[in-house]
Amino acid sequence: MHDIVAAGARQDGSAGRRFWRGLGELAETPAFTESLHHEFPNDPEKENSGVNRRDVLKLMAASAALAGLSSCTKLPTQKIVPYVRAPEEIIPGKPLFYATAMTQGGVATGLLVESNMGRPTKVEGNPLHPGSLGATDIFAQASVLALYDPDRSQVVNYEGRISNWAAFVEAINRLRDEQKATGGAGLRILTGTVTSPSLAAQLRALLAEFPAAKWHQYEPCARDSAREGARLAFGQPVNTVYRIDRADVILSLDSDFLCSGPGSVRYARDFSARRDPDASPNASPHASPNRMNRLYVVESTPSNTGAMADHRMPLKPGDVERFAIGIAGSVGLAGLPESRSIGQFAGSAWFEALSKDLENHRGASLVIPGEHQPAAIHALAHAMNHALGNAGKTVFYTDALEAEPIDQLASLRELVEEMKSGKVDTLVILAGNPVYDAPADLDFAKNCLGAKLRIRLGEYDDETSELCHWHVPEAHYLESWGDARAYDGTVSLIQPLIAPLYDGKSAHELIAALGGHSDQSNYDLVKDFWKTQSAKDAKKPGKESQKPDKVFETFWETSLHDGLIAGTALPEKPIAMRGGFNISSQQLSPSAAAESLHIVFRPDPAVGDGRFANNGWLQEVPKPLTQLTWDNAAMLSPATAAHLEVVNEAVVELQLDGRTARAPIWIVPGHADGTVTLHLGYGRSRAGRVGTGIGVNAYALRTSAKPWSADGLVIRKTGERYSLASTQMHHAIEREGKQLDEPSMAAFDRELVRIAPLEEFRKNPEFAKDPEERTTKALSLYPAMPQSAEYAWGMVIDLNKCNGCNACVVACQAENNIPVVGKQEVAMGRAMHWIRIDTYFRGGLENPETVHEPVLCMHCENAPCELVCPVAATTHSPEGLNEMVYNRCVGTRYCSNNCPYKVRRFNFKLYSDWTTPSLMGQRNPNVSVRSRGVMEKCTYCVQRINAAKITAELEDRGVRDGDIVTACQAACPAEAIVFGNIKDPSSRVAKLKAQSRNYGLLTELNTRPRTSYLAKLTNPNPELSSPATHQRKE
Known part of the structure; x- marks a missing residue:
């Protein structure tokens, strides 16, 4: 409780414009301040022992030798089976790729699957497929682990x-x-x-x-509401296809269209293409020549799409419906129910600015309802898109995808x-x-x-x-044949890569x-x-x-090669609104008392509806915005938590219509007041060794009459606590640095993320640069690295495009054999992910701005980690890679202590599973599987760099721009990550680094990071106030 009060006081004061990752940081609690000086959040060195690791090392004369011995683990004997007659297409060390597709909710996403010696090991997107364009989501990335899951059913x-x-x-x-x-x-x-x-x-x-x-x-x-909404609007079910890349103004009515639902991978790509501030040659190949789009989001539960909004308003579920009715009336729709509660929006600056923006962009706007909104709201969205002239321009209709x-x-x-x-x-x-x-x-x-x-x-x-x-x-x-339709109706072929x-x-x-x-x-x-x-x-x-036979064989082979059947996208269906269209109040959620608590059910961002509960990669990936792992929780706003007098991890009993469930509390900035969100997919009783007994079963409260939200929720405190493993405050970087001659004052004010409105950027293109940087590249005690190599690898991450979907995190885990450590190890700060996505907030607790920042090894040219390793396990390559030599590492962890970015990961235990035979088939044979006592980190996918160099050498040429695509870059639906040779001035990465928005993290330390960022830009409506207030509810 004290954290909420203190945080609220600070955000109203001088700290209101600072970025923060959690309530503890905003309130500057003593516990948070102290944690900045610890390598791990729960001081694991002292667990189960009265003597800490450093005291042990002081007593040991041969500390380095003993550390080396303690890190040695006997690896299992590997069996090799030679081919008597090897298949012609299989070459050891050279992967093959096959096109296939994965379905979610019946809708297909096209994939390319990497096969090593007949074993599927990695999933990529199919660039020919309209639903993926070469990208993926976390579920596709993690699906390869499910193939080798030993808990899968094996016999009839x-x-x-x-x-x-x-x-x-x-x-x-x-x-x-x-x-x-x-x-x-x-x-x-x-x-x-x-x-x-x-x-x-x-x-x-x-x-x-x-x-x-x-x-x-x-x-x-x-998608029952979407189907019924189409029937209300058109008299028949239809499939709605959005052309987000053509929309200048977008209104989301509680829709997380960037990260969930049919077409979300494609929609993320189309949306990010319109977030480039210009159409310069440095921009994405998919960038639109038009100006940046503007996104308005009205939602109950904070989402990835809401985090990307230029204007966001948190509302209760019923208020979202009333807001939609008000906006529909403002754009000229008739036949709407009258309600006094609609008046709370009409006349507000936010409402009026949105209404004008939609009117001013007829034919170039878009209204997108959430899948879980009532059918009446879907019908209203169809009506608004027709009234605004968007049909046939930014939104299209086809026959239904479902059979x-x-x-x-x-x-x-x-x-x-x-x-x-x-x-x-x-x-x-x-x-x-x-x-x-x-x-x-x-x-x-x-x-x-x-x-x-x-x-x-x-x-x-x-x-x-x-x-x-x-x-x-x-x-x-990956073991079967099949077919399915993509979000636009294109038939995708599913072909197996391995026999069952x-x-x-x-x-x-x-x-x-x-x-x-x-x-x-x-x-x-x-x-x-x-x-x-x-x-x-x-x-x-x-x-x-x-x-016919010859035609079919050609057709079949071409379709299998491409992963889809050309020309099968469903044609656009000219359709008109039903005559006398109207929405009655009976078709909306009944009004509830102002003090009534609402509960909202949503599929979990990591395990979905529960079908992925036994997937360790998905259980351990930190959920967007909350960074929770291995659990779900009753999420609510800081104001609601203060009103109920509950704190994080307090167990409460949720009572709804005679049904009960017990859940821990998690406070989420930006959540709608008076509303509790409980994710589906947990509380499994028979999921497998990974997923059984984890979290709260939200289905115990969910009914067929109110499947997505209900009012009348009663919360009863139990006095119990339940530990949740959140990485939200792990690896926090201290914002203030001190010079030796200024021990009592901050020398640098380090904003780790840079953000500005588009107009400010146009006035000051150099806003992301740090004018107070005190050091120069010329002044350094680090030995100069040779610059004679042909290549110099670097990366740029565009914060204007990153929506925090976690696809890069899981793709990196799949590519680099990163192990799962479990809930207890995550809670102690020992998660092994090479990429973390830090989420920063700024502004009021009720509705802060949100920025996602992926952080991985920076591959510094002046790397602090390299000089402190006593055994030279951390080295610098001629091409600028900060390399790890696993066989040399003796586990001193000096490199981790000296890394200002906190991106190194240490194997405290033997996390990699050497005992389950089926899991060994999933591992990438081109990446070492690390053992206990070894440090690891991002390698820029050095195995892919070497493979591209070998191919280029065989073809007697240099490595071309685009030949090397890192795992995170390949997976990213938003094309937020670009990698390449910064020595080549014509490469995309070099051009992006030359942009004025480019900045490095902690560059005042003179580490000269090879990974840099493009500052985030927002595109607020000029009629609304400054970024600090324009996102607040009026």
Whole structure:
């Protein structure tokens, strides 16, 4: 409580314009000030012992030798298996890449997967795919770890006993005979969202054979509101495609479109392309020639998209709806419900400025509703986009992506009622985990027992499989064939890179078995479908002379190579608003008392709806804005926390409509007052060794009537505490430095991030430079490094584009064999990530500005770490890389103590798993797996640098700009990271470093970092006040 009060007092005073990472830093508490002088937050050197490490070293005469011995760990014996006849395409040490796709919520993102000696080891984006353009998100990056997860289901089970596929097929054949008599009256199939043309064809063929059977769909984070909103607006479901790169003004109504939902990877790319302050040659290749866009965000829970906003307003969920109605009225829409509460927005400077901005940018504006907003708000957004002339310009409509665009909650509710009434003989569940994630009021776990035979296809033997008679292991997408549609309708082909590691089967194979075709392979099912489609296409006028078989083989090979079927994007659908369009108050959330607490449910930024709960990479990646790992929490605003008299990590009981859950508190600046956010995806009881028993099950409070938000929440304090592992204040850099002759005063005022409004930048392009820098490059005690090398590697990170999505963090982990350490080690500051994303706030606690700053090894030309290593384990390469020689490292950690950027990571224990055989297949063979007692850090992906140099040498040429793409750069959806040779003045990185926005971190220390940053620019509305207040709620 004292931190909140002190922080509030300081932000209202002289500290209101300073950047801060947490409440402790803003309040300048003694605990925070003391932590700046400790290498690790919880002083792990003293854990479990009364003698600390330094005292031990003082007593040891041979300290260096003993340190070396303590860091030695016997590595396991490796087995090698030679090829008798090696496949022609496999060359040891040379990876191959294959195009495939991964689906989330049924929507595909195109990928290129790296294969080393037949093992998929790394995921990249497919540059030919419209949904990725070569980038990825954290889920795609982490999916390769799931492939090798030893907790994956490995065999067919029947009533808890090991069985096999043949026995299952035999049981299915008996089932078919029984169902034929009734036309499948007792057969029900439950799937997730299906966009796969081939799987949809199989399901329809099965339903044609059994006309009385039913196909149900359910996703816990389904897009029901978007579908129903389209029906309200147009009379039919449609797919909405945004052209964000064409929009000058964007209004987000609680939509995190940059980091979640269909098309988010592409939308992040399109948005960042419009954040370049000019269209100079130094800008991204995807940059628009138009001016910077302007983003307004109205939201309840702070999001990555909200952090990128030029203007942001935190509101309760019901107020977001009323705000949307007010804006709709201001742009000329009629037929809107009247409400006194709308008046609280009308007339405010924020509201009026937004309304004018939208009006002034007709045809170049965009209104984007959040996926979880009510259907009425989606309909309003469609109406506003039409009224503003955006349809056909910044927003397009196509036919629905889904094969069967239905209301999934209604479909699940119908299925539950039928199971409850005994109408279901056989329930077949394809993937999904409804026992865990179905709404609490439906009590799926109890009611599914009404089905006499329950069959489950799933990657894990989880909560749902536990209640099923038959469990069939599902093949990972990297082990199976398939197809699916991207956000714009483009059909993506899914091809395997490895044979199933276990007895996994795909949904295609299970449906084929239900249809009496168990002898057909996954490959044949998909290929035969597209062969049939190709034959139909060959009968079209003008194509009769072509040989169908030859045409198809060419088509098939081209499509597999490209990872997509060309020309399958759904065409734009000219569509008009329904006549007499109106929104009634009954279609909105009912008004709640002002003092009523609201609860908001959102998919977790790391584990989604819970399907990724057993993925250690995702559990350990710090969540954006909160930096929490390994848990979820009840998140609320500082004002609400002060009102409830609760503090971080205090356990409270959440009571909602007779249901309860216990959760720890986490205070989040910028959160809407009177609102609590609880992320989905935790509280799993049967996820695997990594995900079981972690966090709070939010589904226990979620109902089908109010799946995304509800009022009437009651919070009861329990007096208990629960430790949360947040990296928010780990590796904090002391802002003030002192000169020796000025012991009592700050010599430097170090703003670690630089930000300015666009107009200020135009008046003072050099604002990011530090005029008070006291040192010069010419004055240094460091030995001069040779400059004769052909290349000098460097990196630039554009803070104007980085949205903090964490794709770079997980990509780096996958590429560089970075281990998972677990919650307790993270809490002690021992997380091993080579990249951390520091989140800085500025301004009031109720709605601060937010800036993300990725921090990795700076590869300093005057590197403080190199001179203090007693065994020369840290060295400087001729090309400017700050290198680690693992075999020399004896674990003194002097380099880490001397690094001002706090980017070095030490293996306190043997974190890398040497005992689980399946996990060894995932590791990058070109990167050493470190052992206990070894220091590590970012290497600029030196293995990729060397590979590019070898290729260039074989081709008798130099390394070209763009030949080397680091793992973080490749993954970044926003193209915020650029790497290359700074000696080449024509390279992108050299041009970016020449920009006036370019600055280095802690350059006053004369470290001469090779990694630099481009300062962030905002584009505020001129009619609103200064950055300190323009983002505040009026």
